[in-house]
Amino acid sequence: GAGVSQSPSNKVTEKGKDVELRCDPISGHTALYWYRQRLGQGLEFLIYFQGNSAPDKSGLPSDRFSAERTGESVSTLTIQRTQQEDSAVYLCASSGSAGANVLTFGAGSRLTVL
Amino acid sequence: KNEVEQSPQNLTAQEGEFITINCSYSVGISALHWLQQHPGGGIVSLFMLSSGKKKHGRLIATINIQEKHSSLHITASHPRDSAVYICAVDSYDPRLTFGEGTQLTVNP
Numbered sequence: 001g002a003g004v005s006q007s008p009s010n011k012v013t014e015k016g017k018d019v020e021l022r023c024d025p026i027s028g029h030t031a032l033y034w035y036r037q038r039l040g041q042g043l044e045f046l047i048y049f050q051g052n053s054a055p056d057k058s059g060l061p062s063d064r065f066s067a068e069r070t071g072e073s074v075s076t077l078t079i080q081r082t083q084q085e086d087s088a089v090y091l092c093a094s095s096g097s098a099g100a101n102v103l104t105f106g107a108g109s110r111l112t113v114l
Numbered sequence: 115k116n117e118v119e120q121s122p123q124n125l126t127a128q129e130g131e132f133i134t135i136n137c138s139y140s141v142g143i144s145a146l147h148w149l150q151q152h153p154g155g156g157i158v159s160l161f162m163l164s165s166g167k168k169k170h171g172r173l174i175a176t177i178n179i180q181e182k183h184s185s186l187h188i189t190a191s192h193p194r195d196s197a198v199y200i201c202a203v204d205s206y207d208p209r210l211t212f213g214e215g216t217q218l219t220v221n222p
Binding site for chain 2: 031033042043045048050056058059091093101102103104105107108
Protein backbone atom coordinates (compact mmCIF):
# COMPACT_ATOMS: atom_id res chain seq x y z
CA GLY A 1 0.00 0.00 0.00
CA ALA A 2 0.87 3.66 -0.15
CA GLY A 3 1.39 4.08 3.58
CA VAL A 4 1.96 2.18 6.79
CA SER A 5 -1.21 0.44 7.89
CA GLN A 6 -1.94 -0.49 11.48
CA SER A 7 -4.77 -2.49 12.92
CA PRO A 8 -6.83 -2.35 14.94
CA SER A 9 -7.06 1.41 15.20
CA ASN A 10 -8.69 1.07 18.60
CA LYS A 11 -8.70 -1.84 21.01
CA VAL A 12 -10.37 -2.01 24.39
CA THR A 13 -9.54 -5.05 26.44
CA GLU A 14 -9.81 -6.33 29.96
CA LYS A 15 -6.82 -6.62 32.24
CA GLY A 16 -5.16 -9.99 31.85
CA LYS A 17 -6.18 -10.58 28.24
CA ASP A 18 -3.68 -10.91 25.40
CA VAL A 19 -3.72 -8.50 22.47
CA GLU A 20 -2.14 -8.51 19.02
CA LEU A 21 -1.39 -5.36 17.10
CA ARG A 22 -0.54 -5.50 13.43
CA CYS A 23 1.64 -3.32 11.24
CA ASP A 24 1.83 -3.50 7.47
CA PRO A 25 4.81 -1.38 6.35
CA ILE A 26 5.42 0.26 3.03
CA SER A 27 6.38 -2.32 0.46
CA GLY A 28 10.15 -2.51 0.12
CA HIS A 29 10.89 -0.85 3.44
CA THR A 30 13.44 -3.02 5.20
CA ALA A 31 13.36 -1.26 8.56
CA LEU A 32 10.34 -1.41 10.85
CA TYR A 33 9.94 0.19 14.26
CA TRP A 34 7.44 -0.07 17.07
CA TYR A 35 6.99 2.81 19.50
CA ARG A 36 4.66 3.39 22.42
CA GLN A 37 3.17 6.73 23.38
CA ARG A 38 1.38 7.05 26.67
CA LEU A 39 -1.11 9.86 27.10
CA GLY A 40 0.64 13.21 27.21
CA GLN A 41 4.08 11.67 26.89
CA GLY A 42 6.73 11.32 24.23
CA LEU A 43 7.55 8.41 21.98
CA GLU A 44 9.11 5.39 23.63
CA PHE A 45 11.10 2.94 21.51
CA LEU A 46 10.03 -0.69 21.80
CA ILE A 47 11.65 -2.77 19.05
CA TYR A 48 13.07 -2.49 15.57
CA PHE A 49 13.58 -4.91 12.71
CA GLN A 50 16.10 -4.48 9.91
CA GLY A 51 15.84 -6.94 7.06
CA ASN A 52 16.74 -10.44 8.16
CA SER A 53 18.96 -9.30 11.03
CA ALA A 54 18.11 -10.15 14.62
CA PRO A 55 15.67 -7.54 15.95
CA ASP A 56 16.71 -4.95 18.52
CA LYS A 57 14.38 -5.75 21.41
CA SER A 58 16.08 -3.49 23.91
CA GLY A 59 13.04 -1.26 24.37
CA LEU A 60 10.52 -3.95 25.25
CA PRO A 61 9.38 -3.11 28.80
CA SER A 62 8.77 -6.66 30.02
CA ASP A 63 8.64 -10.27 28.86
CA ARG A 64 4.90 -9.83 28.33
CA PHE A 65 5.79 -7.93 25.16
CA SER A 66 6.97 -9.66 22.02
CA ALA A 67 7.06 -8.89 18.33
CA GLU A 68 7.58 -10.77 15.13
CA ARG A 69 8.14 -9.78 11.57
CA THR A 70 7.74 -12.04 8.59
CA GLY A 71 10.61 -11.28 6.22
CA GLU A 72 10.31 -7.65 5.21
CA SER A 73 6.56 -7.48 5.51
CA VAL A 74 3.96 -7.57 8.24
CA SER A 75 4.87 -7.25 11.90
CA THR A 76 2.82 -8.24 14.91
CA LEU A 77 3.27 -6.82 18.40
CA THR A 78 1.82 -9.08 21.08
CA ILE A 79 1.13 -8.06 24.64
CA GLN A 80 0.30 -10.91 26.98
CA ARG A 81 -1.64 -10.58 30.23
CA THR A 82 -2.29 -6.90 29.63
CA GLN A 83 -2.05 -4.44 32.51
CA GLN A 84 -3.61 -1.01 32.83
CA GLU A 85 -0.21 0.63 32.40
CA ASP A 86 -0.07 -0.89 28.90
CA SER A 87 -2.77 1.57 27.83
CA ALA A 88 -1.18 3.74 25.15
CA VAL A 89 -1.02 4.38 21.44
CA TYR A 90 1.27 1.90 19.74
CA LEU A 91 2.89 3.38 16.66
CA CYS A 92 4.62 1.56 13.86
CA ALA A 93 7.02 3.21 11.43
CA SER A 94 9.00 1.95 8.48
CA SER A 95 11.88 3.25 6.42
CA GLY A 96 13.94 2.24 3.45
CA SER A 97 16.69 1.08 5.77
CA ALA A 98 17.81 1.65 9.31
CA GLY A 99 19.61 4.89 9.89
CA ALA A 100 19.39 8.28 8.18
CA ASN A 101 16.22 7.55 6.28
CA VAL A 102 12.86 9.25 6.40
CA LEU A 103 10.38 7.43 8.61
CA THR A 104 6.80 6.87 7.62
CA PHE A 105 4.47 6.35 10.55
CA GLY A 106 1.21 4.49 10.73
CA ALA A 107 -1.83 6.05 12.36
CA GLY A 108 -1.31 3.98 15.49
CA SER A 109 -3.30 1.49 17.49
CA ARG A 110 -4.90 2.93 20.60
CA LEU A 111 -4.99 0.32 23.34
CA THR A 112 -7.14 0.77 26.42
CA VAL A 113 -6.86 -1.79 29.19
CA LEU A 114 -9.74 -1.67 31.64
CA LYS B 115 19.86 15.99 31.15
CA ASN B 116 18.07 14.67 28.08
CA GLU B 117 20.17 14.04 25.01
CA VAL B 118 17.62 15.98 22.95
CA GLU B 119 16.04 19.13 24.30
CA GLN B 120 13.39 21.19 22.62
CA SER B 121 12.27 24.72 23.35
CA PRO B 122 9.81 26.06 23.97
CA GLN B 123 7.65 23.28 25.40
CA ASN B 124 4.52 25.24 24.58
CA LEU B 125 4.03 28.03 22.09
CA THR B 126 0.95 30.07 21.31
CA ALA B 127 0.93 32.35 18.29
CA GLN B 128 -1.46 34.45 16.29
CA GLU B 129 -2.21 33.52 12.73
CA GLY B 130 0.37 34.96 10.38
CA GLU B 131 3.21 35.04 12.89
CA PHE B 132 6.66 33.64 12.18
CA ILE B 133 7.40 30.71 14.48
CA THR B 134 10.65 29.13 15.55
CA ILE B 135 11.05 25.88 17.45
CA ASN B 136 14.50 24.90 18.64
CA CYS B 137 16.19 21.56 19.19
CA SER B 138 19.55 21.04 20.88
CA TYR B 139 21.29 17.72 21.22
CA SER B 140 24.38 16.50 22.98
CA VAL B 141 25.49 13.52 20.89
CA GLY B 142 27.06 13.05 17.50
CA ILE B 143 24.40 12.40 14.90
CA SER B 144 24.03 11.11 11.38
CA ALA B 145 20.68 12.82 10.86
CA LEU B 146 17.98 14.82 12.59
CA HIS B 147 14.26 14.44 12.02
CA TRP B 148 11.45 16.91 12.50
CA LEU B 149 8.07 15.27 13.00
CA GLN B 150 4.57 16.70 13.30
CA GLN B 151 1.89 15.08 15.42
CA HIS B 152 -1.67 16.29 15.10
CA PRO B 153 -4.41 15.81 17.68
CA GLY B 154 -5.59 12.25 17.22
CA GLY B 155 -2.02 11.01 17.14
CA GLY B 156 -0.97 10.73 13.50
CA ILE B 157 2.72 11.49 12.99
CA VAL B 158 4.10 12.93 9.79
CA SER B 159 7.76 13.25 8.94
CA LEU B 160 8.46 16.84 7.94
CA PHE B 161 12.19 16.84 7.38
CA MET B 162 15.25 14.69 7.71
CA LEU B 163 18.49 16.62 7.50
CA SER B 164 22.13 16.15 8.24
CA SER B 165 23.44 19.54 7.20
CA GLY B 166 22.37 22.95 6.03
CA LYS B 167 18.79 23.86 5.36
CA LYS B 168 15.66 22.39 3.83
CA LYS B 169 12.45 24.11 2.81
CA HIS B 170 9.02 22.74 2.10
CA GLY B 171 6.23 25.20 1.56
CA ARG B 172 6.03 27.44 4.62
CA LEU B 173 8.32 25.20 6.65
CA ILE B 174 12.06 25.63 6.88
CA ALA B 175 14.46 23.45 8.86
CA THR B 176 18.06 24.31 9.57
CA ILE B 177 20.82 22.46 11.32
CA ASN B 178 24.21 23.51 12.65
CA ILE B 179 26.24 20.37 13.23
CA GLN B 180 29.08 22.17 15.02
CA GLU B 181 26.69 23.79 17.50
CA LYS B 182 24.50 20.66 17.75
CA HIS B 183 21.40 22.72 17.14
CA SER B 184 18.46 22.68 14.75
CA SER B 185 15.54 25.01 14.24
CA LEU B 186 12.17 24.55 12.61
CA HIS B 187 10.60 27.71 11.26
CA ILE B 188 7.03 28.23 10.14
CA THR B 189 6.31 31.31 8.08
CA ALA B 190 2.82 32.87 7.89
CA SER B 191 1.50 30.47 10.53
CA HIS B 192 -2.03 29.16 10.26
CA PRO B 193 -4.36 27.48 12.75
CA ARG B 194 -3.94 24.21 10.86
CA ASP B 195 -0.26 24.29 11.88
CA SER B 196 -1.40 23.64 15.46
CA ALA B 197 0.24 20.37 16.44
CA VAL B 198 3.06 18.89 18.47
CA TYR B 199 6.42 19.22 16.73
CA ILE B 200 8.99 16.60 17.65
CA CYS B 201 12.72 16.60 17.08
CA ALA B 202 14.45 13.23 16.88
CA VAL B 203 18.11 12.43 16.29
CA ASP B 204 19.78 9.43 14.77
CA SER B 205 22.95 9.13 16.83
CA TYR B 206 24.18 6.29 14.65
CA ASP B 207 21.51 4.29 16.49
CA PRO B 208 18.43 3.39 14.47
CA ARG B 209 16.24 3.55 17.56
CA LEU B 210 16.31 7.39 17.42
CA THR B 211 16.28 9.67 20.44
CA PHE B 212 13.25 11.91 20.70
CA GLY B 213 12.74 15.30 22.21
CA GLU B 214 9.74 15.90 24.44
CA GLY B 215 7.94 17.84 21.73
CA THR B 216 6.71 21.40 21.37
CA GLN B 217 2.97 22.01 21.54
CA LEU B 218 2.14 24.76 19.04
CA THR B 219 -1.22 26.50 19.05
CA VAL B 220 -1.95 29.04 16.36
CA ASN B 221 -5.00 31.16 17.05
CA PRO B 222 -7.04 32.74 14.26
